[in-house]
Amino acid sequence: MQPSKYRLLAEAESAGVATPATLFLEKNVLENENYAELLNKFIDQNESAFYIVRSCVSGEDAVDVSMAGHFESSGRIKPEQLETAVADYFKKNNLIQKKILPNGEVNLMVQTFMTAELGGVLFSRWKYFPGHFVGEVSTGGAEASVEGVDSSFFLLGKNSEATDTLSPEKIPTEALKSLVVKL
Known part of the structure; x- marks a missing residue:
């Protein structure tokens, strides 16, 4: 497997x-x-x-x-x-x-190797909220997100829009909406 x-x-x-x-x-x-x-x-x-x-x-x-x-x-x-x-x-x-x-x-x-304007980490099937995904996004790319530099956290419900829990101004909402729709 x-x-x-x-x-x-x-x-x-x-x-x-x-x-x-x-x-x-x-x-x-x-x-x-x-x-x-x-x-x-x-x-x-x-x-x-x-x-x-x-x-x-x-x-x-x-x-x-x-x-x-x-x-x-x-x-x-x-x-x-x-x-x-x-x-x-x-x-x-x-x-x-x-x-x-x-x-x-x-x-x-x-x-x-990809370079992108928006990068992040998606934690899926989170045991505390099984119907949700938790993400960390950074406009500095995935590496900045993984390292916790200039990143924001958000919670995604199944078939819902992203809810930023820390700093909404840092997340390009159109990019997130396209990601959420595809999940």
Whole structure:
């Protein structure tokens, strides 16, 4: 079964939310170092100047517990650095996984590196409000949001508009409305 981090990304994409092109690399492919051809095909199909290698550990992002920020992902990297980066991040995340999530399975995602005016993090199926999503958005991009810099929190009810809980002037409402509609 695919980790929820990847599965939810695929759900968002199928709902029409703009997501980066993603290559999911399963543990068995990573262990056998059998990914060079997959990476080359992905690079050829996307022709992006930069990519990112992201952790995708089973149990990393779950409804009952979040290990967000515990596993390592790369910054933007050039296509010719991908193969080495994949090997490095698989090794790093295996060491972390053994310490903090012994039943987890280390997978990785390779994605095209996106820049955007609006970035953020969506926490879905929040256990305290199962019918809602909690989001954190920043006009400084996803990295600023993840780091808690210049970001706002909002609560989304199923089929409802976003309610900003901190500072409505910071969130471009049209962008949020388009995101809410697609969820």
